[in-house]
Amino acid sequence: MRRTPARLAGTVLAAAALVLTGCSGGGGDASGGSGDGGTVNVVASTDVYGSILSSVGGDKVEVTALIDRPSQDPHSYEATARDRLAVSKADLVVLNGGGYDSFMEKLAADEGVPEDDILNAVEISGLEGSEADHSEEEGHSEEDHAEEDHADAGHSHEGHSHGSFNEHVWYSPEAMGLLAEAAAERLAELDPDAAETFRSNAADFNAGIEDINAALAAxxxxxxxxxxxxxxxxxxxxxxxxxxxxxxxxxxxxxxxxxxxxxxxxxxxxxxxxxxxxxxxxxxxxxxxxxxxxxxxxxxxxxxxxxxxxxxxxxxxxxxxxxxxxxxxxxxxxxx
Known part of the structure; x- marks a missing residue:
């Protein structure tokens, strides 16, 4: 889902004001869904994306982050049975993409998660090279990528090439602002009664992003x-x-x-x-x-x-x- 970034003016929200809520670690209770307790069940590949979805969703979402400890490396992480169960019960899956958290892409594919129920941060980012990276990924299985020779395509993690595109998109505040807006729109579709809450929370999040961008510009x-x-x-x-x-x-x-x-x-x-x-x-x-x-x-x-x-x-x-x-x-x- 590609959204046009909202240009926020006026009052900005200090970064310290947003608190991570409703975000459990890997293996947490993922039984809640949009039809259970009135909350949307979100599963994120890492706690970075879990935090952003918690900021946007507030108490209307239940977020599970599969990777939430520094000792866990997304490049080499092996999904557990509990991870698979969590994804199977998810209303919305959030991942980085670009080969960074391929375990999550595979889980979502194995569990038949519809494309509309996946937020891919790389695809949403709008960063230079992200669309080319996505098109290269399409139509290829994990096995295909493992077998392909990408000697001229740049660097890779654990044998999975990312080409010249830097997949660490969460270090782009602007890209994460876009993700927050995309999350608000998808959550609004899943829980229309809370649509304005989601959009307001995304606007607050983007106010914090604007603070960071202003500091960087200075x-x-x-x-x-x-x-x-x-x-x-x-x-x-x-x-x-x-x-x-x-x-x-x-x-x-x-x-x-x-x-x-x-x-x-x-x-x-x-x-x-x-x-x-x-x-x-x-x-x-x-x-x-x-x-x-x-x-x-x-x-x-x-x-x-x-x-x-x-x-x-x-x-x-x-x-x-x-x-x-x-x-x-x-x-x-x-x-x-």
């Missing part, structure tokens, strides 16, 4: 295209919106994304970049750390280069807006 004159290095391209959209440039060697990124060892000469190139005095900070993904990314982190710390941690799931006790505002604030703090 950084750009200071950032002025300066370089950063990232052990993984997870926060790349946020970095770009702040006016910074990801200077990480492409061969380093590709090796990490493929789960392969970084060649020694490429590791040295990355370490030289980090210690050469040209980068503003090193962005580090501690959830998928390896001895080589840890070595890069240690090199940065030894040189006095700021290291910012960026995760793939929500920190405990924070919702999406609070988390992304904190990430934005961390970048701002380094630039100052």
């Amino acid at each position: 950084m750009r004159p200071v950032a002025d295209g300066r370089d950063v290095a990232l052990t993984e391209p997870v926060p790349d959209y946020l970095v770009e919106e702040a006016g910074l440039h990801n200077a990480t060697p492409s061969d380093f990124t590709e090796a990490v994304e493929e789960g392969a060892d970084v060649p020694p000469q490429v590791l040295k190139e990355m370490q030289d970049l980090v210690t050469g005095g040209s980068i503003v900070f090193l962005g580090y993904n501690e959830q998928t750390s390896t001895p080589q990314t840890e070595a890069v982190r240690e090199a940065a710390l030894a040189e006095g280069v700021p290291v910012l941690d960026f995760s793939e799931t929500l920190p405990e006790g924070q919702d999406y807006l609070q988390w992304m505002a904190a990430n934005t604030g961390a970048i701002e703090g380094v630039l100052q």
